[in-house]
């Protein structure tokens with residue numbers, strides 16, 4: 001574990017690097033830094049051990065955000081505020097981005113360009129997967145790899161087995177940070193992964209020794225408010241303690257890993273003026289679907305076992321979104337007919353979104369974040385409509401009846417508010433997540449995504465943060 005410090009003591013030192021946040025983006029950035037650098041981690045929340053989190057369950061500290069929502073649909077954005085951030089509550093899904101997710105603008109003329117490609121990120125993906133002890137396999141046809149997955153995939157559900165046989169080029173094991181070998185207990189497939197009772201899922205807290213080292217200190221319950229800037233370069237972080245006192249912590253480099261809404265808020269407060277800053281807030285649009293089918297399901301080894309790419313990449317992305325199908329092995333509801341209890345499928349259709357400038361984070365009169373949300377793009381909704389129509393055709397068993405079909409209120413993936421890019425007029429950071437405007441200032445995390453990809457963001461943002469740390 002890290003040595004902890006106090007605000008008063010932290011202010012006496014000039015640090016090599018100060019990092020706001022203590023979750024994936026902060027920790028993988030730290031891991032990439034030179035091993036002799038003197039680093040301070042500034043975390044707004046408390047350190048809450050696993051047993052106490054189990055006691056608190058749904059009462060774990062959360063940030064909710066003020067929002068003007070004109071979409072006509074309920075929309076939630078939230079994040080957990082404690083040491084390890086959302087790693088405490090994430091589900092542990094760890095797909096890589098599809099190579100063409102990085103080339104959407106170039107290949108299909110849609111969205112903003114990425115300043116790097118899959119091959120550039122590949123070694124960092126591999127390193128993050130090693131550290132997280134990811135279980136997976138069988139996806140090499142789509143995702144070139146320099147090393148095999150560290151651990152084998154979980155046992156597929158019975159519907160996955162049927163789908164893999166029918167669609168060997170597009171239905172795969174879902175890679176996961178829910179253990180199937182390694183230092184953590186093997187997943188027990190109980191389906192409550194947002195607070196894994198047996199510590200099977202990778203969290204920053206249960207893997208903290210992979211990140212801690214001499215020369216790194218942790219300051220808890222201290223909120224990064226804005227970046228100190230001198231002569232166009234980062235000079236430190238202004239931090240507010242629990243008693244409201246604000247103190248400047250001086251440093252040569254500053255990195256923000258506080259999530260896309262909080263990072264944008266801190267950058268706006270710091271006076272950065274990039275036209276893209278705070279804008280393009282987005283995440284995937286998704287439908288949760290349960291359907292009665294003419295085949296048995298479940299009996300897989302973890303909560304989500306299958307990924308289908310049949311509706312994902314191709315020329316259709318000029319007009320409608322790529323869609324990922326996630327197959328849940330968690331029988332949230334069963335059939336009641338004798339002998340047919342498990343003849344049901346529970347899936348999610350997840351569409352990439354095209355970020356829109358009007359979806360944004362602004363500062364309110366008190367300097368706090370206020371979200372303006374007008375909804376997902378028509379591009380995303382066209383992708384979902386097509387996926388819903390196509391589903392009965394791609395599944396290799398009869399779909400007898402849709403039992404439930406709901407547009408999700410959140411994917412809990414906060415993305416896009418400080419997009420990366422080569423053009424300083426259209427982006428906030430470069431491909432190493434260094435702000436164009438202020439040298440020595442990094443904005444980490446999925447806030448850097450120029451476009452969304454249908455897949456979960458965390459493996460990619462961790463790989464990007466590791467690469468950013470190596471550049472420092």
Ligand SMILES: Cc1cc2nc3c(=O)[nH]c(=O)nc-3n(C[C@H](O)[C@H](O)[C@H](O)COP(=O)(O)OP(=O)(O)OC[C@H]3O[C@@H](n4cnc5c(N)ncnc54)[C@H](O)[C@@H]3O)c2cc1C
Pocket residue numbers: 020021022023024025026042043044045078079080081082083084085086087089090091092093094194222223224225257258259260262411412413414444445446456457458459461
């Ligand atoms: C229920 C749930 C399930 C999810 N499942 C998946 C999944 O299966 N796969 C996947 O890829 N993604 C998943 N996600 C998304 C994933 O959790 C995020 O992509 C990831 O946590 C982002 O990492 P981060 O380090 O950028 O930010 P966070 O994890 O949000 O961490 C930010 C940290 O900064 C701290 N902080 C905030 N403001 C300040 C401040 N002003 N000063 C100092 N510290 C601050 C916070 O307390 C926190 O520790 C899920 C999210 C949720 C909520």
